[in-house]
Amino acid sequence: MATKRQVTLRFRDEYVRASKKQKGVILDRMCETLGIGRSTARRLLAQAGQHGNGAVPAARERPCRYSDQSRQLLVRVWVLMDMPCGKYLKAMLPQWLPVLRDCGELDAYDGFTFSELMAMSASTIDRYLKPLRDAARPKGLAATRPAGELLRNSITIRKASDERGCLIVCVWDHLIERKRSW
Secondary structure, eight states, X not given: OHHHHHHHHHHHHHHHHOOHHHHHHHHHHHHHHHXXXXXXXXXXXXXXXXXXXXXXXXXXXXXXXXXXXXXXXXXXXXXXXXXXXXXXXXXXHHHHHHHHHHHTTTTTOOHHHHHHHHHOOHXXXXXXXXXXXXXXXXXXXXSSOXXXXXXXXXXXXXXXXXXHHHHHHHXXXXXXXXXXXX
């Protein structure tokens, strides 16, 4: 694996500056050297040309559009509203915020924070609340469980052989009645 990377890095600069005909020659040389196909060689060279050293770039973090205070307000309102999903939370914010503000629950926050919260989309709300929602979810508990021993033993299962005792008694009583009638 390291030799492929080294060979690719050696051909990279030459490949980037080459014309179309020269690129074909470079691809042929690389295919002979590494024993790979032309499409694989072209892909390796293209990747090495984009990232410089052939390494895959790290994913960039999304910049925070909303202030920390608005995210704290979001969490507080979410808990007070009994943890709804982002879609319902977004729809109910215009009704809940004035009431909570009048009750004095949200006195620590200013008008700019409220306007930021109102500007958040439902998907942004869900994205900000995901770590809290995951932490609140119990781990290791399945939604369905197999029936326990108590439940299994509390339900009686009747079989055909269970009624055989009753049948013998009934037949015996019938035979005795017939014998008396003789």
